[in-house]
Amino acid sequence: LSNSGQEAAARTFNAAIPGIVQSKANSGKHVHLVDMHSKxxxxxxxxxxxxxxxxxxxxxxxxxxxxxxxxxxIGQSGGGTPSATPTSSANAIRGVGSGRCLDVTGVSQVNGTQVQIWDCNGQSNQQWTQTSAGELRVYGGKCLDVNGGGTADGTSVIIWDCNGQNNQQWRFNSDGTITAVGANKCLDVPNYSTANGVKLQIWTCNGQNNQKWTRV
Structure with a gap:
């Protein structure tokens, strides 16, 4: 919307929608959220x-x-590459060291929003679906993404429209770590923090609890 007042009202309204959709899904309704505002x-x-x-x-x-x-x-079109399909149901992903969940800040669906740890609450911004392409999807069409395809320690982790690039591919390991395939580094809570709102990054895998996660 070009009017700033209307835009602010739309953002306030839109912020409530993911929770409503999730509550319908939890009650067995076949509903799916498609965010047009950010597009x-x-x-x-x-x-x-x-x-x-x-x-x-x-x-x-x-x-x-x-x-x-x-x-x-939707089916696979003739001769094309198969679409990424879910290999598990949507789950929360809880940090072993913090006891808090992988969370999209502010229930935002805007490309570039950082992910963080937050008290597990069952909301849609904490529901992640692993796909056959190695993606971790949230809200259906957004993927956990290493910002800018970076490979350096400390690169931030965000959400972005799913695009099939290797900076959106993740591997769950037997030790509980989650590896960013493109960077070959681990999803990491900086400085072993356990506080709500700490923004996540990738870091050289070290086997510590701030790099270990469980599906819940």
């Missing part, structure tokens, strides 16, 4: 509200990605 900019709006042709193209791409993420929603 468009004011440049994609013809009059500040309605999308341009390019805006509609972006919306269509978001719907298609969401359909690909839901088992049975």
């Amino acid at each position: 468009l900019t004011t440049g994609d709006l013809i009059d500040g509200i309605h999308p341009t042709a390019n805006g509609y193209d972006k919306m269509a791409a978001a719907w298609y990605a969401a359909l690909q993420s839901v088992p049975g929603s």
